[in-house]
Amino acid sequence: MADVQQIINDATKVYGKERKALMPILQAVVKEKNYLDDQDMISIAKALDLSAAEVFGTASFYTFLDTVPRGKFVIRVCKTISCHMAGKDAIIQAIEQLLKIKIGETTVDKQFTLLTANCLGWCHKGPVMLINDEVFPELTSQKAVEIITKYRGE
Amino acid sequence: MSKYKMNILVCGGTGCKSSASDLLAAALRTELAERGLSGEVQVVVTGCFGFCEQGPVVNVLPDNTFYIKVKPEDAVTIVSEHIIKGRKVQNLLYTDPATQTKVDGSGAIDFNKKQLRIALRNCGFIDPEKIEEAIARDGYAALARVLTESSPEEVIGIIKKSGLRGRGGGGFSTGLKWEITSTVEADQKYVVCNADEGDPGAFMDRSILEGDPHTVIEAMAINGYCTGADKGLVYIRAEYPLAIERLKTAINQAREYGLLGKDILGSGFNFDIELRYGAGAFVCGEETALIHSMEGNRGEPTFKPPFPSEEGYLGKPTNVNNVETYANIPPIILKGADWFSSIGTEKSKGTKVFALAGKVNNVGLVEVPMGTTLREVIFEIGGGIKDGKKFKSVQTGGPSGGCLTEKHLDIPIDYDNLIASGSMMGSGGMIVMDEDDCMVSVAKYYLDFTVEESCGKCSPCRIGNKRLHEILDEITKGNGKPDDLDRLRNLSEVIKDTSLCGLGQSSPNPVLSTLEHFHDEYMAHVVDFKCPAGQCRDLMIYTIDAANCVGCTACARVCPVGAIAGERKEVHSIDQTICIKCGACLEKCKFNAVLVS
Numbered sequence: 001m002a003d004v005q006q007i008i009n010d011a012t013k014v015y016g017k018e019r020k021a022l023m024p025i026l027q028a029v030v031k032e033k034n035y036l037d038d039q040d041m042i043s044i045a046k047a048l049d050l051s052a053a054e055v056f057g058t059a060s061f062y063t064f065l066d067t068v069p070r071g072k073f074v075i076r077v078c079k080t081i082s083c084h085m086a087g088k089d090a091i092i093q094a095i096e097q098l099l100k101i102k103i104g105e106t107t108v109d110k111q112f113t114l115l116t117a118n119c120l121g122w123c124h125k126g127p128v129m130l131i132n133d134e135v136f137p138e139l140t141s142q143k144a145v146e147i148i149t150k151y152r153g154e
Numbered sequence: 155m156s157k158y159k160m161n162i163l164v165c166g167g168t169g170c171k172s173s174a175s176d177l178l179a180a181a182l183r184t185e186l187a188e189r190g191l192s193g194e195v196q197v198v199v200t201g202c203f204g205f206c207e208q209g210p211v212v213n214v215l216p217d218n219t220f221y222i223k224v225k226p227e228d229a230v231t232i233v234s235e236h237i238i239k240g241r242k243v244q245n246l247l248y249t250d251p252a253t254q255t256k257v258d259g260s261g262a263i264d265f266n267k268k269q270l271r272i273a274l275r276n277c278g279f280i281d282p283e284k285i286e287e288a289i290a291r292d293g294y295a296a297l298a299r300v301l302t303e304s305s306p307e308e309v310i311g312i313i314k315k316s317g318l319r320g321r322g323g324g325g326f327s328t329g330l331k332w333e334i335t336s337t338v339e340a341d342q343k344y345v346v347c348n349a350d351e352g353d354p355g356a357f358m359d360r361s362i363l364e365g366d367p368h369t370v371i372e373a374m375a376i377n378g379y380c381t382g383a384d385k386g387l388v389y390i391r392a393e394y395p396l397a398i399e400r401l402k403t404a405i406n407q408a409r410e411y412g413l414l415g416k417d418i419l420g421s422g423f424n425f426d427i428e429l430r431y432g433a434g435a436f437v438c439g440e441e442t443a444l445i446h447s448m449e450g451n452r453g454e455p456t457f458k459p460p461f462p463s464e465e466g467y468l469g470k471p472t473n474v475n476n477v478e479t480y481a482n483i484p485p486i487i488l489k490g491a492d493w494f495s496s497i498g499t500e501k502s503k504g505t506k507v508f509a510l511a512g513k514v515n516n517v518g519l520v521e522v523p524m525g526t527t528l529r530e531v532i533f534e535i536g537g538g539i540k541d542g543k544k545f546k547s548v549q550t551g552g553p554s555g556g557c558l559t560e561k562h563l564d565i566p567i568d569y570d571n572l573i574a575s576g577s578m579m580g581s582g583g584m585i586v587m588d589e590d591d592c593m594v595s596v597a598k599y600y601l602d603f604t605v606e607e608s609c610g611k612c613s614p615c616r617i618g619n620k621r622l623h624e625i626l627d628e629i630t631k632g633n634g635k636p637d638d639l640d641r642l643r644n645l646s647e648v649i650k651d652t653s654l655c656g657l658g659q660s661s662p663n664p665v666l667s668t669l670e671h672f673h674d675e676y677m678a679h680v681v682d683f684k685c686p687a688g689q690c691r692d693l694m695i696y697t698i699d700a701a702n703c704v705g706c707t708a709c710a711r712v713c714p715v716g717a718i719a720g721e722r723k724e725v726h727s728i729d730q731t732i733c734i735k736c737g738a739c740l741e742k743c744k745f746n747a748v749l750v751s
């Protein structure tokens with residue numbers, strides 16, 4: 001597991017300890033461990049001399065700053081209109097069947113979390129999904145299953 | 155690029171990358187090396203050409219031959235035929251759908267004919283990871299000219315006179331904004347590039363950053379020079395990894411070349427740029443919310459005034475512009491305000507990049523002069539509707555815009571005409587709908603987006619949009635009543651009038667415009683409980699056609715709720731009180747005996 005205190009220390013060296021450093025620091029932690037737990041937010045609050053509530057209040061606003069445990073790979077399928085028209089429902093269904101989880105859930109082995117997202121800027125190539133920060137446009141159910149199976153091997 | 159006799163440009167935008175353009179470029183290089191041509195012919199991986207539907211796209215220069223849907227295996231043929239023998243590879247050329255003839259020059263393709271590329275001028279023509287190529291196409295020439303020849307006031311004068319208006323949606327005069335920021339006294343000012351593109355249907359900012367990041371850097375520096383800011387910040391969506399990578403590379407290269415940093419080109423002007431990342435909140439594209447987010451707060455909009463130009467990031471004057479707005483700046487400075495203002499309509503100058511998506515043949519980016527009609531964009535450049543279906547509507551401006559119909563097709567598109575037609579420019583997303591799309595569902599889908607992305611700060615937007623969504627949802631489920639339409643209308647007006655920021659003020663537009671243009675379709679849902687487009691599942695009625703049913707029992711076996719009765723070899727029937735309208739029987743029947751209406 002990532003050493004969160006170390007990440008915070010490194011990040012404050014780059015971004016400083018002012019309030020404006022908060023987002024980059026939160027993002028640095030999420031990048032390493034995919035979510036923030038209470039202890040992480042308390043540590044960040046200490047480092048920046050803020051109240052824990054302020055840190056939580058900021059983090060909880062942003063979809064990508066998860067405050068509940070997530071798997072190693074977070075899958076976000078775009079559910080906005082163009083991707084809907086292009087058939088995102090079938091993609092979600094295929095992934096749900098493959099991983100045996102529903103939207104919002106994480107696999108028992110903590111490998112995958114399945115989420116939906118709003119427009120990812122790939123509307124001409126929908127349906128599209130993001131796995132951590134990699135984009136996969138022009139999905140078919142089969143393609144989605146193949147991609148995720150590949151991740152599973154890692 | 156000049157030391158090579160020929161250049162093979164391969165699209166490396168994320169869209170084409172995912173269709174193996176990397177492999178293609180590598181295959182071309184290998185083939186050239188084997189033929190001993192590496193010194194004469196160069197393979198350049200560029201940003202997006204915009205013609206994504208046909209990708210990966212390859213353009214051979216200088217003869218400007220345009221190949222589409224090129225696979226790595228085609229590398230051998232392109233080199234042996236085109237490069238060595240000078241014969242164009244016919245089967246990779248684009249076929250004009252109208253005349254069924256092969257078209258070779260990129261300019262002759264309908265998709266490109268009506269286009270005028272200013273903001274996208276370099277996308278697809280340079281390797282965005284090489285600053286030399288940007289410079290070879292006049293990159294940083296405008297910055298150099300400004301720093302050595304003009305005062306900030308003169309430059310602001312040019313931008314004002316050009317008539318450029320913000321491309322991020324608001325359409326505010328860019329020159330005027332720069333002037334306001336420049337005249338406010340402060341010890342520190344900031345220049346911000348808004349790259350938080352999140353409007354459903356829009357992807358031009360991503361493509362500019364992926365294909366020509368230097369133009370944005372250059373324009374931000376010019377902005378800094380004009381407004382008196384020495385710090386630039388780009389707020390970019392975390393969901394755009396390739397754009398982020400290319401921007402980072404470009405910033406580093408610009409620093410190495412002394413085009414960012416201290417004393418740029420010996421002028422005494424200092425300017426540098428930092429990146430900030432969004433975290434999945436659409437409302438952060440609103441400029442005050444964006445600033446709060448950069449300050450480490452919740453990304454909630456605040457009331458304007460004060461405008462960011464007066465009091466922005468950390469309380470200092472901050473000039474916020476959109477990516478595409480910036481991409482227009484260098485050409486305006488190099489070619490002059492008169493050149494720019496000669497393009498477009500009376501009140502909307504220059505070009506606009508539109509992102510075509512939905513049921514249109516050629517999806518991708520399109521840049522046309524303001525004043526081009528929707529018909530030209532959708533039918534000529536876009537190649538018409540997919541699968542020969544009938545055009546129904548186009549949504550411009552994402553969730554803040556409205557749907558436009560057949561009767562709007564010949565209106566010249568500009569900021570004011572779109573607003574007058576009940577929609578708006580927004581960031582330039584265009585989602586095309588055909589006869590199979592249910593407009594009530596479309597409105598519901600946009601509302602779904604707004605409900606989720608509303609920051610929740612003010613109640614009309616937080617609660618009102620939820621109610622709108624609920625009413626629409628009930629209508630699509632067959633629980634609507636005719637007076638729901640009045641409730642939708644009234645509630646929409648209240649939300650528009652009383653919301654704090656642009657999100658709430660425009661979120662009912664998809665509802666209002668569909669209500670206006672597709673009133674009959676709403677009525678069909680609430681009076682006859684029918685969905686004319688056949689999209690609302692709960693309004694479907696499944697029946698069995700006695701003439702076609704052979705009594706194979708396939709449908710009865712697949713029905714999950716046992717709604718189908720019938721003996722073997724006898725006509726089956728569906729009990730409507732039990733049927734949950736799952737559609738399984740329709741899929742299963744091999745004799746077209748299941749009907750849906």
Ligand SMILES: Cc1cc2nc3c(=O)[nH]c(=O)nc-3n(C[C@H](O)[C@H](O)[C@H](O)COP(=O)(O)O)c2cc1C
Nearest residue numbers: 320321322348350351439440441475476479656657
């Ligand atoms: C809800 C909402 C979302 C917005 N999203 C964006 C965006 O993603 N990109 C953008 O440039 N402007 C966006 N804007 C407009 C900005 O507030 C601002 O007007 C713009 O960045 C100014 O730049 P411009 O004058 O160059 O257009 C948004 C506005 C609202 C109300």
Ligand code: SF4
Nearest residue numbers: 609611612615655658
């Ligand atoms: S209108 Fe909506 S998004 Fe804008 S401030 Fe109010 S609640 Fe937030």
Ligand code: SF4
Nearest residue numbers: 713733734736737739
């Ligand atoms: S639509 Fe579904 S529930 Fe209705 S009869 Fe057919 S299989 Fe059964």
Ligand code: FES
Nearest residue numbers: 078083120122123
């Ligand atoms: S709607 Fe899915 S990427 Fe835009």
